[in-house]
Amino acid sequence: MSVLVTGAGGGIGRVVVAELVAHGHAVVALDRAGASVTAGDGGAQRVHVGDCRDAEVVRAAMTGVEAVVHLAGVPRPDLVPDAELFAGNTQATFTVLDEAVRAGVRRIATASSVSALGLAWGSGAMSPLYVPIDASHPLRPEEAYALAKQVDEATEEMFCRRHGVTVVALRFPFTDTAEAIAERAALVAQDPLEASKELWAYLDVRDAARACRLVVETDVPAGFHPLYVVADDTLASLPTEQLVRRFHPRTELREPLPDRGTAYDTAAAASLLGFRAAHPRG
Template identity: 35%
Template sequence: MKNVIVTGGSGKAGRAVCRDLVAHGYSVLNIDMQPSTDPICPFYKVDLKDFGQVIDAMQWTGGKDHPFRKFRTPDAVVHFAAVPAPDLVPEDVTFRNNVISTYHVFDAAIRSGVKRIVWASSETTLGLPFNPANPPAYAPIDEEHPMRPESAYSLSKDLGEEMARQMQRWNPDTTFIGLRLSNVMESGDYKRFPGWQEDGHLREWNLWGYIDARDCAQAVRKALHVDFVGADHFIIANADTVMECESAALMKQIYPGVPLRKALDGRETLLSIDKARRVLGFTPEYSWRNAQ
């Protein structure tokens, strides 16, 4: 599986995914509306809301001297293009963009013969933003936590997971892997973390979670090769929190009524990555505590 289309390869997580795949020997095509600031692979401008453009992208060859010239059908599609968070544009714009573009990518990939799609779902499907008036059902949160979308953005991701389940059911030889990504951070973002340490409420909204963009890319690469056929989803977060305070103390301070399903070890994540570790072989390699 060496020829991969990445949608949204110009975004924060997408850049890391493209960089990681190229470094591991893949031929990668970034399809996005804007070229990447890290142009490590070919770029093709595509509006994912236009189904014809998406079909065209799935069969793009790039000319006789281009690395993709022998691959009219990619081996896999990594779908990261989206309005990336709530409240960036009006709710209906977020919803229409994310739902329609996800449908187009999934459908065009299947029509083009692609058997594996890895895509960016979101931690927000689980009820974010949390606060003491809207707490999680339990902690650490895992994939069995109730789906509680609280915005058009999180609803679009929830519906994307349902699309993946149903399209896979229609095409039982395909694989859809949704990655419920925590808040994506690049190394330059870590300079903000010291400013959060005096007030646990500042990052209560996602249980103090994050995912280093490089570990996000690792999760994608592992998902491309895991021996699995079907539709499934995984929480992808770093192994620690954004805080110096230990996780059990944070929960006692901010969410004292929320049941803990396990004893917490130090600053371990409250967004459980046990399933991703077990099934995908995902092991976070980066932390803000030793950022480089």
């Protein structure tokens, strides 16, 4: 399949490109910094340099494409002013989806985030209403990044309603290499307050790339599908239920959280994509 990957030069994007190519897909890469994208053998067949907010750039990249993995965007709230982050990320998502449906693309994966819940970058008093967190949990943004993710998902749902396409919003947690995950786990071991807002969730970037590939390859029904895609365990060494009761005492515990198991409900990702993280931190 011919797959457009936006943000192809980013930390997740580079691994997604390699994952898709390794499984026989032809990749078209779009990134603002084209030099960071691998081309030729083992890389993208075509590389387009430009901004996803530019419809002409996206339209050119979309030529001949059968699926899209949209990863482009400012990845966290402290890199640019809030207004720039919100306007840029939401406009990029709208433009990519708009050009995708115009080009006849029916299958799209997007990089959403557990940050859409409003917890990760919210106030210190913010806690989930209940755990395990599933797709029914309200999104309660308190800052521009979470709000942009919520708007992105509303945009994606609108395109699904209007055009009957399939969009899978992969709600990633802290996602990085095994080495970076080990470093953050060491910080959590020293003080479990670290990562408490994200409920100590993480994902190896290789698993994130595989989730993107599964969206491309799996016969997912038309419609909008938000999925929590996280590792089955946590960054912490203490039992998750103990940590939730300590740091989120007002949170309702709807089901037992066994040992160091994740506080997110990953059943939908397993059911829809057959996804389960294959790289626990150990």
